[in-house]
Amino acid sequence: MRAWLARPAARARLLTLTGPAGVGKSHLAHAAVTAGGDGGVEEAGGFLGLSPPPPTIWVDLADAPDASALWTRLGARDAHEAAGRIADGGLLLVLDNADRLVADIALDVAALLRSCPGLRTLLTSRVPLDIRAERILPVGPLPTGPGSPAEALFAERVRPYHRPGVDSGPGQLAVGEICRLLDGVPLAVEMAAEAVGTEGPRALLERLERGDCDPGRHRARDTPERHRSVAAALTWAAGTPAEGDAALLRALSVFDTYVDPVAVRRVTGLGHAAAVAGIDALLHKSLLLSAPGQDGEPELRLTYMARAYHRARLAADPRELRRVLDGHAAHWSAYAQDTAEALRAGRHLDQVLPAVAARLPDILRAARHLTSTGDHLAALRLTTALEVPLLRHRLAPEAAHEAEATADAWAAETAGRPAARAAGGEVAAGALVAVGRWAVDRGEYARAARVLERAETVAAELPVARARVAAVTGELLRRRGESALAVGVLDPAVRRLDAEGDRRTAALARRALALLRAAHADPEAERPLLRALDDVPDDAALRASLLTALARVRRALGRDREAHETAREAARLLMGTGDPAQVAEALETVAVTSGGADGDEQRRHAVARVLAHAEAVRRRYGVVSDGDDAAGELARDLARSPTARPLRELRRDAERVSLHDALVAALFAPPPADGPARTARRGTAPHGLTPRQHQIALLVAEGLTNRQIARRLGISEWTVTNHLRVVMQKLGCASRVHVVRAVQGGTA
Incomplete structure (x- = not known):
């Protein structure tokens, strides 16, 4: 702003500050103009290049009934007479709160600028004038976060006798969450701060999370009427919006996060052109915030104030609410399926996870709506499609409990209805299998057994679904040490899955069989894995898991160097595609195939680093080892070596390392030292x-x-x-x- 004020009068003579209600356009204009006239000009290079600054006329149009108030303030009856009075003299004309009069004054302001070469105009309005001389400066909300301007404003506006509750501890954390929830919009932050009472900021936060769109009920006496409530702030300039705009705002109010043209089409039923035109109209009126998205496309959202206000209007019409929520759920169901396809195609998790995390409130809202309306299978499809980010990467572990409950509700609803069971059994069983697999990785074997038993009941009349349940059940039995039972479950499951062409699940079952054979030092243990690798050439994450198992088998057979190269290849494939359980296992396998605690200090240090990363991943994501104690033995050997102290430091540093960086460390782990080949495990102890x-x-x-x-x-x-x-x-x-x-x- 000050830079614009310092430019020569011939350039950028009209600047319009736009932005949503309460974002602080008038405040910014006043601060910039005041700074220009009270000594702040030196930093900006001078006010309009002159000293002293030119005369400034400030016209507040907030309560003006029509455009005549502007000309009266300039001592004229109309724009033509005002142009004659200003003539060539240098003047800064500030038109504040011009929202309601832009259509009336736009052409007159354009004529003034043409007639008066020394005139500069600064305008604040949610809607621009849309004339050629205009330069628009969007004003965004305040930054949020610890020590941010939003938190500073909140603390400043809290009444003195309630201030101790927000200065530290849980109260301060609640303040940060309030500012984030309110998008950093100054008016909303001020109103929330003034609403802090005896109950404290945490109670206020709970109210806001329930959708209280108007927390500020005790505003200062001299607060302008348009800022005394959220409703007043949102309707002051816009008045009664056109039905198209109002309907679109109500529809978008169900989104807790971002929207794009695709979302608008799905939730409203509009065509592409109409959806884009509707978004453009709302952006033009500063009714949507716009920010660059992760893929370069713009992301749009309503502020908390606007969302809560229009959501309350939507709730007044139950039929429209149901229709909009159905469209919202359909959009996120489609998003979940698209995301699952992208992951199977090898898209990096580094791109997928932030996108899912940013949209998580909407995803969970969609799943709960589907469940509440009795569309249990659609809710289960959504959860299952996002199994990797929601469960394995722990973005929403509560989704496991909700999937179980939804599957139970579906089972109860379809009891005694064979046709309905047959139609939805695979979906329900698949969701329970996903939960069971997650529970197995976390070491919650009792829960996994319970969930898989329910999945088997659901899939009783569905051979393929039963085989998929058996594949995970076999892995559970293997980890519990019940080898004979595991083989008895896995062998027929593999045959059925092969017959049905489910190569992916068959590959997982073959993986478990190969590890079972390796535990008995079977020299043919790697054959199932080689077959599985041939069957899934395009699934990077699954191939990495198979390669990790192959490395473990080859190590068990005494082929350490070959095992190490295989483990490193698995780590390479997992870069950007692997879940925490896969990454931890690959890291441990690389470490134990690198020569253990043997060799010089540099080798031990490199191995210890990889092992520390594996331990940190397991702790961070709650995944446990699958029963192979080779990594534990290696850790104990390193603890007894001179590397013990550096190992403790590495463990501390590893807590902050990402999955990607941990895998990079594994790629640089040294291979086993040259020496006599180690014999296979067979015969190393009595009785096999x-x-x-x-x-x-x-x-x-x-x-x-x-x-x-x-x-x-x-x-x-x-x-x-x-x-x-x-x-x-x-x-x-x-x-x-x-x-x-x-x-x-x-x-x-």
């Missing part, structure tokens, strides 16, 4: 046990409990239980007593 299983069996023979064994080895009691189950299966033992006898006999 792995070294860790044999160690646990010996401790059982000593009479130690699972808890004591866990403490002795520095592993979890659950891991001991899993290993012991496998030991009992391999030895054909029904109890711990039989394990003791078998081990003692083998040792003898």
